[in-house]
Amino acid sequence: MEVRRDKRPATGNEIKFSLPGHIKHSLKNGAEIYLVKKTDLPIARINFIINSGSKFDPKSKYGLSNLTAMCIDEGAGELDALQLSDEFDYLGAHFSVHSDSDITILSLQTLSENFNTALNLLSSVILSPHFKENDFLREKRKVQTRIEQLKDEPDYIANSAFEFFLFGKQNPYAFPVIGINDALNGIEISDVKEFYKSFFNPQNTSIVAVGNFEDEKLISRIESTFQDWIKGNNFSMEFPTGRKKDPKICVIHKQDAVQTEIRIGHLSEIRNDKDYFQKQLLNLILGGQFSSRLNLNLREKHGYTYGISSRFNYLKNDAYFSVSTSVNTENTLGATDEILNELTKVREGITEEELAFAKSSISRRFPLNFETYSQTASNFSSKIIHNLADDYFETFLSKILNVEIEDVNTVAAKSIVPDSALIVLCGDEKKILEQINSLSFSEVAVVNYDQIYSG
Amino acid sequence: MLLLDIKCEKYSLPNGLEVILHKNNSFPLVAVNLWYKVGSAQEEKGKTGLAHLFEHMMFQGSEHVPKEMHFKLIQEAGGTLNGSTSFDRTNYFEKLPSNELELALWLESDRMGFLLNSLDQDKLDNQKNVVYNERLERYDNQPYGLAWEILISNLYPEGHPYSWSTIGYLNDIKNYNLEDVKNFFRKYYSPNNASLVVAGDFDLNTAKNLIAKYFESIQSNSKVKHISTAEGKLKSSKKITHHDNVQLERLYLAWHTVRAFQEDDSSLDILSDILAGSKNSRLYKKLVFELEIAQDIYAMQFSGRYAGHFMIVATAKPGKSLEQINNAIEAEIESIINNGITKRELQKSKNGIKSSFIYSLQNLDTLADHLNLYNFYFGKPNSFMFDLERYNSINENDVEHAAAKYLKANCVELSIVPKGKNGS
Secondary structure, three states: OOOOOOOOOOOOOOOOOOOOOEEEEEOOOOOEEEEEEOOOOOEEEEEEEEOOOHHHOOOOOOOHHHHHHHHOOOOEOOEOHHHHHHHHHHOOOEEEEEEOOOOEEEEEEEEHHHHHHHHHHHHHHHHOEOOOHHHHHHHHHHHHHHHHHHOOOHHHHHHHHHHHHHHOOOOHHHOOOOOOHHHHHOOOHHHHHHHHHHHOOHHHEEEEEEEOOOHHHHHHHHHHHOOOOOOOOOOOOOOOOOOOOOOEEEEEEOOOOOEEEEEEEEEEOOOOOOOHHHHHHHHHHHOOOOOOHHHHHHHHHOOOEEEEEEEEEEOOOOEEEEEEEEEEHHHHHHHHHHHHHHHHHHOOOOOHHHHHHHHHHHHHHHHHHHOOHHHHHHHHHHHHHOOOOOOHHHHHHHHHHOOOHHHHHHHHHHHOOHHHOEEEEEEOHHHHHHHHOOOOOOOEEEEOHHHOOOO | OHHHOOOOEEEEOOOOOEEEEEEOOOOOEEEEEEEEOOOHHHOOOOOOOHHHHHHHHOOOOEOOEOOOHHHHHHHHOOOEEEEEEOOOOEEEEEEEEHHHHHHHHHHHHHHHHOOHHHOOHHHHHHHHHHHHHHHHHHHHOOOOOOHHHHHHHHHOOOOOOOOOOOOOOHHHHHHOOHHHHHHHHHHHOOHHHEEEEEEEOOOHHHHHHHHHHHHOOOOOOOOOOOOOOOOOOOOOOEEEEEEEOOOOOEEEEEEEOOOOOOOOHHHHHHHHHHHHOOOOOHHHHHHHHHOOOEEEEEEEEEEOOOOEEEEEEEEEOOOOOHHHHHHHHHHHHHHHHHHOOOHHHHHHHHHHHHHHHHHHHHOHHHHHHHHHHHHHHHOOOOOHHHHHHHHHOOOHHHHHHHHHHHOOOOEEEEEEEEOOOOOO
């Protein structure tokens, strides 16, 4: 058989992909639900999305929303903490509660045959958690120990310090979801109960269910299970955006570190339809995948790192652009310089070839976002979290494909601002300072991580 | 269970390459998954890390594919890709829209048949730096990051294929030259030492023709000789203390057990789940929940082609000693040996395992990799039901027996303690 190896083989016939069928429905108690049809396996998945992240933590009580999420499944309904977890496990169900800066998600994955039983357990967690004093104290001690443990992890230190200095302490996003120990000391069980009472209500909740459901049946099941759920408020928050900051380098010492964790970035525009797709394409080219400019330069050309990436981070009420990597200490300056060079260069524009690559990659990858039950659920969940248009998925491909190179270049020049970048370097302080003295930056601050949140 | 009857067609090309096809047209994706039967176990002393470094070189382009294009072409087509190296094997995999099957086969065949001429010193030097940084990032600069390496080098005797870690030692990585890399390719990267899985949405005849087109003309080397299983039990228990930049002390316990899929392997998996797999498991409940002497705890049966071991790892709460933790673990193991486990505990583990088998079918990459795994061990890719039955057939006695047989023998006890503190 004749083999032409010198040429990429041609693409076959266009694939047939259709979005999973879905309906959106408002329950009588006020909660919104998405029902998404997926039938390839006997699996069901449901996410309860509570609009209650750490940005709602009262000042002086940083860590409250996370601690509430940790306590909520420590006993509920008729079952104590161990019995409850044992029942989920006996069903072979995966149940988890996860809190971030914007939301708390309770998610459940089960075999279809166990879905109803597992959903009953989940509803008792949401409707009748025990919040017993001894469980609360144990979970609180666990969090406080975890906070100490996290100080061992250089990537965590770099990330949390970067967010702190980026947002500034007037902004709730400056503080870690897990909280800070000074504040946790003062949190009592009454705070947790109060937080739960305010935020866990149907007006503040959305639901995404993925599986082979009979829609009517599932809706009426959820209606009846949650009919006595006490109504409350939908919470929202706004902060001023578009703040300009002076460029700054923060160096954080990590004893005996052999690498420097590098974070470089700045605040950015909140997620919006005007430039979202342009930024996705831009970032794919700059640092969003293996053959990005940043990775080809820092990894494949210089060998400074195992990997580097950039992204626009969209929080609900704010956003930032950041580049993350870790490099062997000796190359801290070289890597920082190269990152700044790439940021400066991309402002001058991208090529038609790069844009064609990025469009192809994002659009052709689209079906893969709906392969698993959890991916499908998380895509619909992000639609809720970011309040995206009803036809967001239906119009996604045309919006990506219609972006013009001029649009991307305009966005690049406006949204990538190395001149006002915050640089966080976490590693061996002495060896880092020896190198960066030659960088011309207005301010180099040496920071003690243990003290950044105090004062 | 019908769902787990993953129908496959398996055959070999004249050059020895095994081919496994599993068709499932429910989603327009196709997965290509290629196993080379070589891992770090085949390395020699002073030459550790070569299998993994070599995996990196496979992404540096081949005779008809320029450097960087391998990743770029797959990503441009909307696909995902990667590779990984373990003790026993190296795998390469991509998942693509189903109309790009040929692209993946072209790329995989080019680096299987036409890699050597495109390798050069610059590429090697570059990837040595990348791997050096990978090691720093994932091991040397991580809290407790060296524990695995210290543990296995003490548990397995010197020269045993599992006594060094897959990433390799820094000095070995630095010393590799182009000839080492080329020889490794010549020795192990041959069609008769590999198996190719194609799973997902494709037409059987088309796939067979394409596989023949791209792979048939690649020559095989002489048959690869596999190492004989190295035995090596601990003559006595060992206690090791290592100082690290950590806040909390951590205890690692390891015992020799059995190889993958050998008798007792599945009992030991269930034992690990009953000991520490859930909040209401024996060790978690006692040490983390009730006594609060540990911050976290986990247990696992690690098993490969040449050996296996059982591990328990626990992090001490501030102010609590590893001795206390060790005693509490020992007491729970004793209790299982003396008083047994309950029907419910066993059933809970089995239910969890059955569910995870079904959950694992969601992802085509995972499915394809499993077909290769079963083929590697049994020569039968469709062994999901057989594998599940290994767990379903276990009774309470089997689990108690496994605890008594393996966890009372000699063990390695590794304590990681904060720098400046004495080991307990």
